[in-house]
Amino acid sequence: MIPAIFDRRSIRKFLNKPISQNDISEIIQCGMKAPSSKNRQPWKYIVVQGSAREEMLKVFRQGIEREENGNALLPLSKQHLASARHTVDIMAEAPVIIFVVNLLGKEISAELTPEEHIFEICNIQSISASIQNMLLAATEKGIGSLWICDIYFAYQELCEWLGSDGQLIAAVAFGYPGESPEERPRRKTEDVVEWRN
Numbered sequence: 001m002i003p004a005i006f007d008r009r010s011i012r013k014f015l016n017k018p019i020s021q022n023d024i025s026e027i028i029q030c031g032m033k034a035p036s037s038k039n040r041q042p043w044k045y046i047v048v049q050g051s052a053r054e055e056m057l058k059v060f061r062q063g064i065e066r067e068e069n070g071n072a073l074l075p076l077s078k079q080h081l082a083s084a085r086h087t088v089d090i091m092a093e094a095p096v097i098i099f100v101v102n103l104l105g106k107e108i109s110a111e112l113t114p115e116e117h118i119f120e121i122c123n124i125q126s127i128s129a130s131i132q133n134m135l136l137a138a139t140e141k142g143i144g145s146l147w148i149c150d151i152y153f154a155y156q157e158l159c160e161w162l163g164s165d166g167q168l169i170a171a172v173a174f175g176y177p178g179e180s181p182e183e184r185p186r187r188k189t190e191d192v193v194e195w196r197n
């Protein structure tokens with residue numbers, strides 16, 4: 001497991017090679033083995049491939065267009081729109097995209113009490129653990145992955161297209177890697193770890 005943690009990279013170039021149904025299922029099973037707050041298991045996984053993936057990409061691009069020229073959900077993040085477009089191009093190469101939904105999530109614009117906010121944070125932590133399990137399982141199988149939050153640049157459009165209950169949290173692209181990137185820089189251990197003995 002530790003080698004998988006060290007070897008995992010965000011992959012942004014994929015080979016034109018399908019992932020077997022068995023591998024996809026096993027990756028999702030690994031996601032479902034993640035710990036979750038009060039064992040609520042708030043996750044749902046929507047596997048998008050083939051012609052559904054083409055439809056989704058079209059919807060994603062329409063969302064980015066609206067974000068740029070219409071009613072923006074992220075008006076202060078316009079400088080990231082070019083990178084969101086790049087993310088969609090990467091997704092267009094990946095044979096499998098899994099959208100991860102928080103079934104217990106409130107609408108993004110909902111006003112929350114502190115207690116509801118904490119409930120939300122705990123569920124999102126659980127879902128993040130599930131996503132990381134999937135990335136590591138994929139790494140061990142030699143399958144590359146990219147965790148994607150640029151979905152928020154097409155949030156309304158993707159939610160509508162997915163038509164799922166709950167709150168969309170992230171997408172993950174999977175495919176056999178067409179690149180072997182160097183490790184991306186990490187902050188220094190001494191800057192992020194505090195020991196209290």
Ligand SMILES: Cc1cc2nc3c(=O)[nH]c(=O)nc-3n(C[C@H](O)[C@H](O)[C@H](O)COP(=O)(O)O)c2cc1C
Nearest residue numbers: 008009010011012087146147148149150151183184
């Ligand atoms: C919550 C989250 C959201 C991310 N969203 C995107 C994204 O939308 N597009 C993208 O290209 N990379 C995305 N990434 C990948 C990060 O850029 C990447 O993890 C980081 O640069 C470190 O590189 P590494 O994963 O290779 O170690 C995301 C990662 C996380 C954890």
